[in-house]
Amino acid sequence: MIYDFSQIEPKWQKFWQEKGIFRAKMDYTRKKFYCLEMFPYPSGRIHMGHVRNYTIGDVVARYKRICGFNVLHPMGFDAFGQPAENAAIKNNSDPKDWTYKCMDWMKVELKRMGFSYDWERELATCDPEYYRFNQWIFLKMMERGLAYKKASSVNWCPSCETTLANEEVIYGGCWRCHTPVLQKDLEQWYLKITQYQDALLEDLAQLKHWSDRVIAMQYNWIGRSSGVEIYFRLENSDTIIPVFTTRADTIFGATYIVLAPEHKIIEKIKDKILNIKEVSGYIENAKKKTRLERIEKDKSGIELKGIKSVNPVNNEIIPVFIADYVLMEYGTGAIMAVPTHDQRDFIFAKEHNLPMRIVIQPGLDDESILSVDSMTEAHEGIGYLVNSGQFDGSRNYPAKEKIAQWMEKKSIGKITTNWRLKDWLISRQRYWGTPIPVIYCLKCGVVGVPYEDLPVKLPEKIKITGEGGSPLSKVEEFTNVKCPKCKGHARRETDTMATFIDSSWYFLRFCSPRFSEAPFDKNEAAYWMPVDQYIGGIEHAILHLLYSRFYTKFLKDLGLASVDEPFNKLLTQGMVLKDGEVMSKSKGNIVDPDGIIKKYGADTLRLFILFAAPPETELEWNDTAIDGSFKFLMRVWRLLEKADDKAPSLELLRRLHSTIKKVTEDMEGGFKFNTAISSIMELVNEIYKADAANKDVLKALVILLSPFVPHIAEEMWHSLGEKESVTCASWPEFNPEFLKLDKAALVIQINGKVRDKIEVEVDIGKELLKDLVLSREIVKKWLEGKPIKNFVVVPNKLVNIVI
RNA sequence: GGGCAAGUGGUGGAAUGGCAUACACGAAGGACUUAAAAUCCUUUGGCUGUAAGGUCGUGAGGGUUCGACUCCCUCCUUGCCCACCA
Numbered sequence: 001m002i003y004d005f006s007q008i009e010p011k012w013q014k015f016w017q018e019k020g021i022f023r024a025k026m027d028y029t030r031k032k033f034y035c036l037e038m039f040p041y042p043s044g045r046i047h048m049g050h051v052r053n054y055t056i057g058d059v060v061a062r063y064k065r066i067c068g069f070n071v072l073h074p075m076g077f078d079a080f081g082q083p084a085e086n087a088a089i090k091n092n093s094d095p096k097d098w099t100y101k102c103m104d105w106m107k108v109e110l111k112r113m114g115f116s117y118d119w120e121r122e123l124a125t126c127d128p129e130y131y132r133f134n135q136w137i138f139l140k141m142m143e144r145g146l147a148y149k150k151a152s153s154v155n156w157c158p159s160c161e162t163t164l165a166n167e168e169v170i171y172g173g174c175w176r177c178h179t180p181v182l183q184k185d186l187e188q189w190y191l192k193i194t195q196y197q198d199a200l201l202e203d204l205a206q207l208k209h210w211s212d213r214v215i216a217m218q219y220n221w222i223g224r225s226s227g228v229e230i231y232f233r234l235e236n237s238d239t240i241i242p243v244f245t246t247r248a249d250t251i252f253g254a255t256y257i258v259l260a261p262e263h264k265i266i267e268k269i270k271d272k273i274l275n276i277k278e279v280s281g282y283i284e285n286a287k288k289k290t291r292l293e294r295i296e297k298d299k300s301g302i303e304l305k306g307i308k309s310v311n312p313v314n315n316e317i318i319p320v321f322i323a324d325y326v327l328m329e330y331g332t333g334a335i336m337a338v339p340t341h342d343q344r345d346f347i348f349a350k351e352h353n354l355p356m357r358i359v360i361q362p363g364l365d366d367e368s369i370l371s372v373d374s375m376t377e378a379h380e381g382i383g384y385l386v387n388s389g390q391f392d393g394s395r396n397y398p399a400k401e402k403i404a405q406w407m408e409k410k411s412i413g414k415i416t417t418n419w420r421l422k423d424w425l426i427s428r429q430r431y432w433g434t435p436i437p438v439i440y441c442l443k444c445g446v447v448g449v450p451y452e453d454l455p456v457k458l459p460e461k462i463k464i465t466g467e468g469g470s471p472l473s474k475v476e477e478f479t480n481v482k483c484p485k486c487k488g489h490a491r492r493e494t495d496t497m498a499t500f501i502d503s504s505w506y507f508l509r510f511c512s513p514r515f516s517e518a519p520f521d522k523n524e525a526a527y528w529m530p531v532d533q534y535i536g537g538i539e540h541a542i543l544h545l546l547y548s549r550f551y552t553k554f555l556k557d558l559g560l561a562s563v564d565e566p567f568n569k570l571l572t573q574g575m576v577l578k579d580g581e582v583m584s585k586s587k588g589n590i591v592d593p594d595g596i597i598k599k600y601g602a603d604t605l606r607l608f609i610l611f612a613a614p615p616e617t618e619l620e621w622n623d624t625a626i627d628g629s630f631k632f633l634m635r636v637w638r639l640l641e642k643a644d645d646k647a648p649s650l651e652l653l654r655r656l657h658s659t660i661k662k663v664t665e666d667m668e669g670g671f672k673f674n675t676a677i678s679s680i681m682e683l684v685n686e687i688y689k690a691d692a693a694n695k696d697v698l699k700a701l702v703i704l705l706s707p708f709v710p711h712i713a714e715e716m717w718h719s720l721g722e723k724e725s726v727t728c729a730s731w732p733e734f735n736p737e738f739l740k741l742d743k744a745a746l747v748i749q750i751n752g753k754v755r756d757k758i759e760v761e762v763d764i765g766k767e768l769l770k771d772l773v774l775s776r777e778i779v780k781k782w783l784e785g786k787p788i789k790n791f792v793v794v795p796n797k798l799v800n801i802v803i
Numbered sequence: 804g805g806g807c808a809a810g811u812g813g814u815g816g817a818a819u820g821g822c823a824u825a826c827a828c829g830a831a832g833g834a835c836u837u838a839a840a841a842u843c844c845u846u847u848g849g850c851u852g853u854a855a856g857g858u859c860g861u862g863a864g865g866g867u868u869c870g871a872c873u874c875c876c877u878c879c880u881u882g883c884c885c886a887c888c889a
Contacts, residue, residue, distance in 0.1 A: 211807085212807065213807045213808065213883080213884080216885095220806065223885090225888075227889085246888090246889065294887085324887095326887085326889080327887080331889060335889050342889070344887055418888085420885095538883075542884080542885090616808095617816095619815085622814080624828065625829085631841095638842095674816070674817085675817070675825085680826095682826070749821085751869080752871095753870095757822080792821095798821055801869090
């Protein structure tokens with residue numbers, strides 16, 4: 001009887017599907033468990049990253065199911081996006097055809113892995129029945145002022161010919177193609193995620209089962225900082241320039257102010273700027289620079305000649321500069337410069353030969369006194385205030401609050417909170433996405449498409465060239481519409497939504513994927529949500545999770561969702577590496593899962609991936625080590641030949657029950673699959689050693705194995721005489737009676753070093769133990785009459801004699 | 804510059820205050836075989852020793868403790884995230 005996985009695996013996959021074992025139904029009498037893995041983008045074939053992600057998820061789902069939970073474990077496709085469009089341009093084909101072909105391929109591969117999905121809940125975000133609710137939610141946001149159109153300077157990728165959200169700009173480049181991003185003035189749709197900034201930040205505290213790493217990433221991204229907006233007036237004018245600072249304690253040291261080149265005030269005061277030509281030149285130049293260039297360059301800048309400002313705390317007349325190191329998108333787009341206590345200002349002041357004044361002395365004794373002439377860098381640390389009027393002598397950090405309050409009282413400043421998080425730009429000049437459901441009418445203005453007209457369907461079979469902006473703008477029958485209000489001539493919006501929208505609520509849709517009246521059925525979602533265990537890559541730690549949290553909060557406010565946070569536990573799995581590097585086509589180090597399945601079967605692949613490393617850490621692919629996983633399964637398989645009804649030895653039962661205990665603890669305490677599997681391997685070794693494979697012991701072994709390697713487990717389960725699926729069995733409980741021992745192997749240490757071992761009765765008294773230990777020959781030799789300073793006993797574990 | 808991880812045999816990794824290297828992979832030797840594969844058995848951190856044993860050893864240095872891979876402090880290295888964020 002050989003282990004023929006190629007016959008076994010399809011057989012049970014078919015069996016599970018025909019019996020509908022993984023179909024999920026709402027049942028208030030049972031405890032639910034919603035297990036979700038981040039759904040894939042249909043790029044063609046599944047890769048090892050997918051296999052790892054979905055194997056981890058499948059083990060969780062199968063384990064919870066066998067523990068008696070009512071498990072929801074769905075799968076679908078994040079089907080809109082640019083690769084499909086690019087493929088269409090390249091092959092002169094249709095994005096829809098390409099996408100559906102890819103999904104079909106991937107589905108075959110996912111099924112071949114034996115994942116326990118409820119395929120009846122499958123969804124694809126490019127399906128009009130799905131994206132109509134992207135539009136539905138968008139209209140609800142529009143009604144509440146959360147979706148709005150705004151003209152502004154936006155991130156523009158010249159290669160993709162589309163706008164990008166701040167979140168999609170990675171180190172000055174496009175997140176997709178890494179092309180340096182430019183700034184462009186455009187009218188675009190935004191979602192007001194900032195409406196939820198407080199909740200998004202505060203509710204992070206609820207997410208006790210998320211890693212510190214992800215929490216920190218979200219926290220930093222939202223980026224709340226409290227400080228003061230200080231009003232600097234221009235000399236001989238009523239014009240006020242507000243400036244944001246977190247360092248109000250340094251205000252008396254502000255010796256000039258600096259504006260971002262894009263600052264609106266410049267246009268208003270340009271007649272008074274004496275060197276306007278040079279200033280305009282500088283601004284033009286700054287606009288042309290990519291963000292990367294602005295960051296890398298030294299601190300360039302130019303003074304606005306003829307313009308002076310007034311420091312409101314001491315009425316000092318100070319110069320005004322523009323410089324591209326000041327960012328328009330953060331704070332007020334203007335800063336007060338304190339060169340003595342801010343390193344960037346220090347460099348700038350040195351370069352432009354600007355005045356400095358020390359307002360914080362690190363210590364008041366002679367050696368630590370700073371002087372402007374001898375300073376080589378800014379003093380950003382703590383100290384005592386000087387040159388600061390009535391605040392002289394206070395410690396600078398406690399003075400911060402006092403100064404802020406004083407400024408507020410004098411109406412020269414306002415205590416404010418500044419956020420790094422900006423509203424979400426969602427307009428994309430692309431075809432393969434959700435059309436934004438808006439119509440522009442000359443008479444009525446911006447009009448939302450009426451709900452009964454949804455979905456606004458993407459026109460099919462259109463020509464996509466990849467040139468000249470939005471493909472939809474060239475489709476006359478799409479753009480040319482009647483105004484829903486006045487029935488007059490109107491034009492349809494031709495931009496599509498960012499694809500992160502699609503994945504921001506799919507977990508809710510999975511609760512009732514065929515529901516047609518709303519994005520999802522309230523009651524179903526109330527039962528299944530939140531997702532109990534979410535599993536995916538760390539690359540989605542910021543954007544996808546933040547947007548999903550935002551959508552969930554909005555949908556709760558709409559009265560649809562029942563939870564504040566969508567994902568209770570989050571597991572971010574590590575990447576799969578080959579030769580220390582991430583697998584990628586360009587590096588040519590791809591291992592194709594399909595080839596592995598053909599050679600070893602899905603169970604071996606699953607086992608190797610789970611055994612080789614804990615789920616969160618990186619996994620180094622090893623072509624020879626996978627052989628070991630295969631051999632282990634064959635070794636398990638051969639146990640069938642040994643199956644008998646002889647009573648198992650007490651020793652074997654002990655091992656069985658300690659394995660049950662260990663595996664259960666590993667599953668409950670953070671999914672330590674690698675150590676769970678290694679303890680099962682020890683059990684198998686023990687059965688071989690005992691050379692007696694009692695059927696009940698084997699059945700327990702098979703159940704323990706079933707979440708990891710479901711096909712071989714199912715086959716063995718039936719071979720052992722069972723008729724139902726092993727997935728319907730119940731998880732074994734360990735019997736503590738078997739774990740009790742009457743003898744304990746004690747380690748004898750002398751001065752903390754192991755010198756001897758002794759077997760004694762469990763819970764032996766200290767005095768009796770001491771006599772026993774001291775009578776040992778080895779112990780006597782080491783002691784050699786030296787006095788014992790201390791005799792430490794750790795019950796049933798060790799003794800340590802200190803001499 | 805800020806934040807979060809991590810650093811253990813030839814390799815993946817185990818041990819979260821109590822026998823460092825479980826479980827595997829690889830390697831070496833042996834059994835079975837005409838042979839190979841498969842399977843089974845033995846060995847496998849360094850140094851030292853015929854052996855018993857001794858001794859060193861978890862990135863480096865200090866500390867706490869009867870006892871530290873584990874806790875604390877300082878530093879080094881690597882990975883990831885953010886970053887002229889005022």
